[in-house]
Amino acid sequence: MSHALAFDIWGGWATTLAIKTVIVMALIPLAALILGYTFLLKMMSHMQSRLGPMDPGGFHGWFQLVGDGIKFIQKEDIVPAGADARVFKMAPAVVVLSTFLMFVVLPAGPRIKVVNLDVGIFYALAVSSLSVIGVLMAGWASSNKYALLGALRAAAQLIAYELPLVLAVVGVVVQAGTMSLQGIVVAQQTHGIFGWTGLGSPFILTQFVGFALFMVAAQAELTQPPFDMPVAESELVAGYMVEYTGFRFLFFFIGEFGTAFVYAGLAATLFLGGWSIPHVTGGAADVLGPIVLFVKIMIVAFLMFWARFTYPRLREDQLQALAWKWLIPIALINILVTGALKVAF
Amino acid sequence: MILGVAASLVAHNPRIDWFGIAPEGTLVATAVAVLLLDLVMPRRDSWQTSRLASVGVLVSLGFVVALYERHGGTTPMFGGAYVVDNYAIALKGFFLVVAYVTILLAVDYIGEGDYYQGEFYFLLLTSVLGMTVMTSARDLITIFVALETISIPTYVLAGYRKHDRRSNEAALKYYLIGAISSAFMLYGMSLIYGVTNSTLLSDISDKVGQTGHGKVLAVAIFLSLIGFAFKVSAVPFHWWAPDTYEGAPTPVTAFLSVASKAGGFVAMLNIIFFGFSNRSNVWWVVAWLLAILSMTLGNLTALRQTNIVRMLAYSSIAQGGFMLVPFAAYGIARDHGHLSVAQTSFQAVVIYLLIYGAMNLGAFGCVIAVARRTRSADIEGYGGLFTTSPALTVCLSMFLASLTGIPPLAGWFAKFVMFRSAIDAGGWAGTSLAIVAGVNSVIAAYYYLNVVRTMWFKAPATEAGPVQVPSALGFSIALCTVLVLAIGVYPQLVGHIGDLAAKAASVATGS
Amino acid sequence: MTTFHAPPLAASVMTEYYRQYLAVAVFVGAALVMVGAMLGVGALLRPKRPQPEKYITYESGSDPFGTFGQQNVRYYVYALLFVIFDVETVFVFPWAVNADHSGLGWFGFGEIAVFVLILVAGLGYLWRKGLLSWA
Numbered sequence: 001m002s003h004a005l006a007f008d009i010w011g012g013w014a015t016t017l018a019i020k021t022v023i024v025m026a027l028i029p030l031a032a033l034i035l036g037y038t039f040l041l042k043m044m045s046h047m048q049s050r051l052g053p054m055d056p057g058g059f060h061g062w063f064q065l066v067g068d069g070i071k072f073i074q075k076e077d078i079v080p081a082g083a084d085a086r087v088f089k090m091a092p093a094v095v096v097l098s099t100f101l102m103f104v105v106l107p108a109g110p111r112i113k114v115v116n117l118d119v120g121i122f123y124a125l126a127v128s129s130l131s132v133i134g135v136l137m138a139g140w141a142s143s144n145k146y147a148l149l150g151a152l153r154a155a156a157q158l159i160a161y162e163l164p165l166v167l168a169v170v171g172v173v174v175q176a177g178t179m180s181l182q183g184i185v186v187a188q189q190t191h192g193i194f195g196w197t198g199l200g201s202p203f204i205l206t207q208f209v210g211f212a213l214f215m216v217a218a219q220a221e222l223t224q225p226p227f228d229m230p231v232a233e234s235e236l237v238a239g240y241m242v243e244y245t246g247f248r249f250l251f252f253f254i255g256e257f258g259t260a261f262v263y264a265g266l267a268a269t270l271f272l273g274g275w276s277i278p279h280v281t282g283g284a285a286d287v288l289g290p291i292v293l294f295v296k297i298m299i300v301a302f303l304m305f306w307a308r309f310t311y312p313r314l315r316e317d318q319l320q321a322l323a324w325k326w327l328i329p330i331a332l333i334n335i336l337v338t339g340a341l342k343v344a345f
Numbered sequence: 346m347i348l349g350v351a352a353s354l355v356a357h358n359p360r361i362d363w364f365g366i367a368p369e370g371t372l373v374a375t376a377v378a379v380l381l382l383d384l385v386m387p388r389r390d391s392w393q394t395s396r397l398a399s400v401g402v403l404v405s406l407g408f409v410v411a412l413y414e415r416h417g418g419t420t421p422m423f424g425g426a427y428v429v430d431n432y433a434i435a436l437k438g439f440f441l442v443v444a445y446v447t448i449l450l451a452v453d454y455i456g457e458g459d460y461y462q463g464e465f466y467f468l469l470l471t472s473v474l475g476m477t478v479m480t481s482a483r484d485l486i487t488i489f490v491a492l493e494t495i496s497i498p499t500y501v502l503a504g505y506r507k508h509d510r511r512s513n514e515a516a517l518k519y520y521l522i523g524a525i526s527s528a529f530m531l532y533g534m535s536l537i538y539g540v541t542n543s544t545l546l547s548d549i550s551d552k553v554g555q556t557g558h559g560k561v562l563a564v565a566i567f568l569s570l571i572g573f574a575f576k577v578s579a580v581p582f583h584w585w586a587p588d589t590y591e592g593a594p595t596p597v598t599a600f601l602s603v604a605s606k607a608g609g610f611v612a613m614l615n616i617i618f619f620g621f622s623n624r625s626n627v628w629w630v631v632a633w634l635l636a637i638l639s640m641t642l643g644n645l646t647a648l649r650q651t652n653i654v655r656m657l658a659y660s661s662i663a664q665g666g667f668m669l670v671p672f673a674a675y676g677i678a679r680d681h682g683h684l685s686v687a688q689t690s691f692q693a694v695v696i697y698l699l700i701y702g703a704m705n706l707g708a709f710g711c712v713i714a715v716a717r718r719t720r721s722a723d724i725e726g727y728g729g730l731f732t733t734s735p736a737l738t739v740c741l742s743m744f745l746a747s748l749t750g751i752p753p754l755a756g757w758f759a760k761f762v763m764f765r766s767a768i769d770a771g772g773w774a775g776t777s778l779a780i781v782a783g784v785n786s787v788i789a790a791y792y793y794l795n796v797v798r799t800m801w802f803k804a805p806a807t808e809a810g811p812v813q814v815p816s817a818l819g820f821s822i823a824l825c826t827v828l829v830l831a832i833g834v835y836p837q838l839v840g841h842i843g844d845l846a847a848k849a850a851s852v853a854t855g856s
Numbered sequence: 857m858t859t860f861h862a863p864p865l866a867a868s869v870m871t872e873y874y875r876q877y878l879a880v881a882v883f884v885g886a887a888l889v890m891v892g893a894m895l896g897v898g899a900l901l902r903p904k905r906p907q908p909e910k911y912i913t914y915e916s917g918s919d920p921f922g923t924f925g926q927q928n929v930r931y932y933v934y935a936l937l938f939v940i941f942d943v944e945t946v947f948v949f950p951w952a953v954n955a956d957h958s959g960l961g962w963f964g965f966g967e968i969a970v971f972v973l974i975l976v977a978g979l980g981y982l983w984r985k986g987l988l989s990w991a
Contacts, residue, residue, distance in 0.1 A: 017878075017879055017882055073898060076905065077895075077899070077902060079911070080913055080914075097884060100884075100887035101887070104883050115880070144913045146915070156935075160938065162942065163938065163941050163942060179949065179952075243914060247902075320988070324937075332975065336972055339951075339968060343956065381977060381981075
């Protein structure tokens with residue numbers, strides 16, 4: 001094996017990749033659990049005075065999540081009689097696959113990364129839209145009116161907000177001059193604010209519009225309130241997930257919260273400087289980087305879930321109008337302004 | 346900062362001849378302006394968009410004339426993928442005139458029916474933009490993009506009478522055929538790129554001239570030609586044309602049968618003369634077969650038509666066959682080593698296109714005028730037209746006689762240069778082409794002149810007043826009449842353009 | 857509108873390139889393995905007591921009726937819009953990477969500005985024609 005890759009400390013390239021794969025396989029459910037526990041169970045309970053999740057096990061309801069897990073395990077695996085069984089069973093896997101593939105390009109340190117693709121952010125946004133296919137498969141194969149309606153709403157929403165999401169990122173790419181996420185982090189680390197390098201130069205300062213667009217669009221991509229028309233409990237029960245039970249339902253849950261984690265990670269990387277700490281490089285950055293990134297992810301996730309627990313649901317037409325009439329034009333203007341400034345200075 | 350801007354313009358500006366692409370730029374700006382103007386106009390004023398469109402076309406034409414006056418010679422851009430030489434300028438002018446006449450033909454037709462007006466002119470201008478780009482395209486990708494820019498708007502235009510089932514059928518057939526032909530063409534082009542490692546026609550020409558890759562190149566060239574054969578509706582890839590032409594709104598049919606077809610022929614000229622010259626042994630047989638089949642079958646089927654639009658559709662297939670003759674002649678001559686035929690055959694295609702455009706547009710103009718009264722396109726309905734509308738009858742008779750090839754109308758010169766190229770090519774193949782073309786000219790005379798006979802000598806089918814010809818339509822018919830007469834009497838008008846084009850082309854092919 | 861000459865790449869660059877995407881492929885496998893493993897473990901633990909009622913389509917407790925085929929055609933319009941705009945965004949990224957002064961400069965900015973403005977004109981057209989409203 002050649003030593004082309006910098007991340008070679010455990011010997012061969014294949015071994016390294018195998019270890020990374022195992023870590024990410026453990027990380028994704030863990031990430032979903034952390035977000036679910038911290039925000040869905042605890043933060044929401046505090047904000048909305050929910051007593052149930054605060055009770056099990058005594059202290060702050062710590063046993064709630066374990067109990068949920070046991071519940072999922074002992075649920076029967078049901079495929080409805082009218083369902084297209086193969087597609088029905090594959091759909092959750094496609095959603096999880098999309099989450100998995102997004103993790104590939106997220107760097108946590110100079111060498112703490114899976115791969116550093118040249119087209120990093122472009123790739124991440126591309127594979128994120130794979131989940132649309134999973135959602136449509138689930139909604140169609142369930143043979144259920146709620147499910148199909150939810151899936152179509154989800155598809156229309158995901159594709160409508162895909163555009164502002166992608167366009168919001170263009171401003172960052174223009175500033176950094178690269179699509180590689182590692183390159184974007186380094187660009188933020190090495191530049192300063194008017195010569196002062198104490199904080200690096202996180203792109204949120206210059207790309208605040210992009211950051212806001214990205215957060216709104218990511219919220220819609222995650223079908224979280226106020227953009228939860230596709231799974232609106234009071235209208236569609238659970239939308240495309242209505243016929244799923246047990247582990248297959250859990251996969252949608254992991255997909256949703258794992259993807260929320262990645263989106264928070266992308267936002268942190270693109271706009272908040274990612275793993276970088278100014279003037280810290282080499283081995284120290286590899287140790288501190290993941291911690292810094294995790295803190296930033298939790299801050300971004302806090303914002304996401306704060307909005308989720310605060311705002312009421314938008315109507316379907318308001319939802320589409322927001323994307324097409326506001327976010328996309330603003331994103332296009334942002335691109336042009338950023339480009340002009342980039343060329344001028 | 347301003348200095349910085351200027352410096353960066355100097356430093357990073359690719360060599361672009363802005364004047365050279367001014368006609369295209371004008372078309373783009375006009376198309377967008379037409380679309381936006383239509384949005385802010387009240388519905389009853391939306392005919393105004395036709396004015397803007399025609400002004401845009403005329404300004405663009407002005408730039409083309411100015412470019413011709415510039416005498417700058419060839420101007421390669423984008424690494425030779427885009428060339429504004431005299432050949433390109435001549436055909437740009439042709440396409441813009443055709444666009445102008447089409448707007449004149451359409452303005453009353455579209456204005457009086459219940460159509461979206463702004464979109465009509467937008468689509469028309471976009472298609473014309475593709476044609477002007479095509480004339481300059483010397484690169485496979487540019488050719489393909491131009492061809493799609495020509496085609497996609499016309500799919501919509503063909504279905505513009507959206508409450509009419511036949512128009513829907515027309516659009517769908519045209520669209521499916523367009524997709525299939527693009528697939529053939531792209532497959533051929535991808536093989537060519539695979540073999541030659543370039544999309545630039547001049548590079549391809551060099552690589553194709555070297556030996557090797559015989560079978561792959563044969564397949565590649567064959568597939569590309571089939572793609573173009575669909576586009577120019579050459580037999581046996583023609584069967585979509587009559588239905589599409591009949592179902593589409595008549596001004597669109599005029600545009601399809603002249604401009605869109607010419608766009609396909611220009612693409613063929615570019616790719617065959619600039620790209621595949623050195624493998625003429627592969628393609629001359631294909632061109633020869635297509636030419637003979639198109640002439641013969643197009644004419645024989647046209648004989649049996651009772652609807653004048655269908656008759657003109659089949660006749661345009663046959664005319665396409667005549668236009669394919671110089672291609673085949675060039676291939677034959679090259680195979681025999683007569684390089685001088687390259688000039689005459691190239692010239693023949695260009696001249697034929699120009700003249701065909703004038704006479705066919707004129708004929709369609711008359712058909713549109715007559716259909717305003719009779720609401721149909723049956724040849725029977727033309728009975729006694731002379732007694733009610735003598736001027737229109739004279740014009741239509743002239744166009745049909747010109748399509749037949751009777752001197753002193755322009756058609757004879759088109760036929761003459763076509764025959765000359767076939768005879769110059771020589772050999773059994775060239776001679777047989779000339780003979781078949783001759784026989785077909787006689788067959789064509791029968792059905793063209795049959796319409797003339799109906800108009801002059803038959804009794805009117807119904808008691809009807811004279812045809813009211815709106816001024817725009819009348820002007821376009823008059824324009825075509827003048828052109829057909831002037832070119833027929835003084836063929837050097839187009840002969841000169843053909844010369845210029847062929848000279849420019851010979852620079853490019855190096856033959 | 858440019859010509860393509862495939863530049864020769866060093867073998868090591870290509871190996872690196874393929875390895876990166878091989879990693880992506882490995883992750884596809886890993887995701888499927890994880891899903892399979894979890895379902896396999898679940899199959900050992902969960903009960904299976906089939907009753908016909910469990911397999912009826914869920915419609916909030918009442919008996920299901922009719923089929924589920926008809927859906928609103930509006931979604932189709934949004935899908936078309938998406939295809940148009942998403943393909944166009946793909947063209948923005950290559951410019952974005954090279955946008956700066958030493959790259960494409962003002963010329964590139966002018967190109968992308970024309971491109972985006974034509975895009976905006978299209979969006980304005982759709983807006984004005986009411987395609988963006990849930991009529």
